[in-house]
Amino acid sequence: MPELPEVETTLRGLAPHLIGQTVSDVSIRTPQLRWAIPPQLPGLLRQQTIRALHRRAKYLLIEFDHGTLILHLGMSGSLRLLPIGTAALPHEHFDLILDNGTLMRLRDPRRFGAVLWHSGDAMNHPLLAKLGVEPLEENFTGPYLFQATRMRNAAIKLIIMDHHIVVGIGNIYANEALFHAGIRPEMMASKLSKPRSARLVQTLRETLISAITQGGSSLRDYVGSDGNAGYFQQNYYVYDRAGEPCRTCNTAIKQITQGQRSSFYCAVCQK
DNA sequence: ACATCTACCTGGAGGC
DNA sequence: TGCCTCCAGGTAGATG
Structure with a gap:
């Protein structure tokens, strides 16, 4: 996808x-x-x-x-x-x-x-x-995310997937970036502290950049190649790993539903 | 203005 | 094997 x-x-x-x-x-x-x-x-x-x-x-x-x-x-x-x-x-x-x-x-x-x-x-x-900021551009900052979430009565995962705020974050990378930031997907966006906002901006960037780097190196030729060009499978930390051990602490990854979509997280590593 | 839900479509997985 | 049901995903647009 x-x-x-x-x-x-x-x-x-x-x-x-x-x-x-x-x-x-x-x-x-x-x-x-x-x-x-x-x-x-x-x-x-x-x-x-x-x-x-x-x-x-x-x-x-x-x-x-x-x-x-x-x-x-x-x-x-x-x-x-x-x-x-x-x-x-x-x-x-x-x-x-x-x-x-x-x-x-x-x-x-x-x-x-x-x-x-x-x-x-x-x-x-x-x-x-009406699209929001690009996650890889300079105007996506900790203060921007902090400010954008103050009045929002919704879970942080839904907020980072809202393209009026920041674009291009789909279900996979939303889950992955929240794991790396140590933030639970259900956390109320308005309760996110300034440091944690900054951390989340950083892990979103890192997760996306890492995927682009891996994609670029694993990508097959665009000219006359088979139908797999453009896609790459990563070693996810939480996405689609319900019940499997957390790569950091071995705790079983949990799966919940938010906004009719699956979320995955480690209850020990993410608070 | 914001939160939540629905619809679109099809391949693949799982159950029987 | 074949059939059935369910699910995944992005996101606009409708509804609350």
Whole structure:
């Protein structure tokens, strides 16, 4: 499931192959993912040159002179570069065909992803305009998190997954970062002290950066490789380890439900 | 404004 | 083996 590190790794893998290339055509095999893929995309993109790639939260932005192609991988999406003419398999919904003989193909079995177009500044798109800070940028600080949680009557795990506050933190890394910070996921956000806020910001950063580093080194080639490109399995400390021993103290990891999602924690290491 | 719930979709796991 | 049910996930949008 692509969280921020997977999206960032995908971006880094694709960028050198896409920037400066010109689109010769667009192929839409599935008209509707989370939202409809704009049917006018082929006309909009033919003969247009890719100028830059960016990431905002978990959105991948492919920038042209007259607008931006906005991609979201949902929870099962992946992007690969393949030679033109490669037959599409099931769940391969969308191709951006380049005039250098390759195409960028979107595969997304669960179809929670999105392909959208925005003319003008993508940051003004309704999906992007109200997003919170990037966890890896300098404005995500201990004081910022402390201030943002003062009036919030909700568990800290739900707060760090709220993209109005900080973007890109999914269930896996929320659980992992809370473990490394020694904070229980159910802790009321408004009761988090300043030092613990700072610590959590630090462990969120470290957890994400570590995943990006591992992903980058374990990643297979984006060009013509198998379907696993873009994903990487880590050695989690708590996520999906209910009943297994804590790697620090051997206590059995607990599982609870918060906001209809599973949380995992060590009752000894996290207070 | 904030908290909580629902819906979307499909592959995989587990039960029978 | 086959069928059934349940679960996972991100996040917009509805509801309280």
